[in-house]
Amino acid sequence: MSPPTPRTRWLVLALALCVTGVDLWTKQLVVDHLASPSHPIAVTGTAPTVAARLAERGLSRDAVDAAVAARLVWRYRPAPAFAVDRPIDDEIAHLQLLALAGTRLPAPRRLRIDPAAGAFDLGHAVMTSFGVDRATAARMLDGELWRPEAPVRAADEPVAADETLVLLLHEAELVPGFMKLVYAENPGAAWSFLHNANPTFRLIFFSLVSTIAALAMLWAIWTGWMGSPLATWALGAVLGGALGNLVDRLRFRVVIDFVLNYVGDLRWPVYNVADIGITVGVALIVVELIRNRPATGETAD
Numbered sequence: 001m002s003p004p005t006p007r008t009r010w011l012v013l014a015l016a017l018c019v020t021g022v023d024l025w026t027k028q029l030v031v032d033h034l035a036s037p038s039h040p041i042a043v044t045g046t047a048p049t050v051a052a053r054l055a056e057r058g059l060s061r062d063a064v065d066a067a068v069a070a071r072l073v074w075r076y077r078p079a080p081a082f083a084v085d086r087p088i089d090d091e092i093a094h095l096q097l098l099a100l101a102g103t104r105l106p107a108p109r110r111l112r113i114d115p116a117a118g119a120f121d122l123g124h125a126v127m128t129s130f131g132v133d134r135a136t137a138a139r140m141l142d143g144e145l146w147r148p149e150a151p152v153r154a155a156d157e158p159v160a161a162d163e164t165l166v167l168l169l170h171e172a173e174l175v176p177g178f179m180k181l182v183y184a185e186n187p188g189a190a191w192s193f194l195h196n197a198n199p200t201f202r203l204i205f206f207s208l209v210s211t212i213a214a215l216a217m218l219w220a221i222w223t224g225w226m227g228s229p230l231a232t233w234a235l236g237a238v239l240g241g242a243l244g245n246l247v248d249r250l251r252f253r254v255v256i257d258f259v260l261n262y263v264g265d266l267r268w269p270v271y272n273v274a275d276i277g278i279t280v281g282v283a284l285i286v287v288e289l290i291r292n293r294p295a296t297g298e299t300a301d
Contacts, residue, residue, distance in 0.1 A: 019240025084123035104131025234284035241277030
């Protein structure tokens, strides 16, 4: 087993960085252009009607009409100040609050107060949902949050300058009946492993495991430990995917996923470009190991 040439080493590392770069770029596009109820699209501007304002975000008139008909477009105004230690009583139970920025998780961020979620007070609910400390939660509750006013009932309704339109769900169909782009967050690993674990433990565990794995893969690439050029290149794809998901965890404490394959009611777990790099790389390594395994009965000299 001879180590790869310096040129090959750097090209494999360039492949890894390319996979990481494409992964992070596509995730940013998803954060900016797709929406879920917890991460909606917030639209401000000067356009006088709902349809015109949403058109500034690239929504066609048909898409606006469909969203309005499904009650997915809401008017939001600045929320009154709330005390950070306010108990979650009947008056604010199920209250919806929107943060346009300043959250640990991808913003805009929408919080729906759930009395059964176990929050000690309103500040604790904001801390948990937005990923901020108590001082930041207090500042946000003092005037940085928005609350819903009413759903939009017609696309041609006028909209005031101090209103923010919120689109609660926005997806993109790529292959009808088979593939679409959605916004999803996975706090765990593949197949939602450790999905419900303590967030701090989860961040430390996955960051440590990913860092050790990345260093091991770097060593294997540099020394040619995989034993074949194809396996070394495949390991570069795996390394790139691992780095992409690691950056997500360090930035957001969750991994952004967005590709959904489905047939009828069957759904494959949502994945991203990093997962594609890891899956393809591992598959190539397995194929190479099978192809190069010694024949039955073969003995070493």
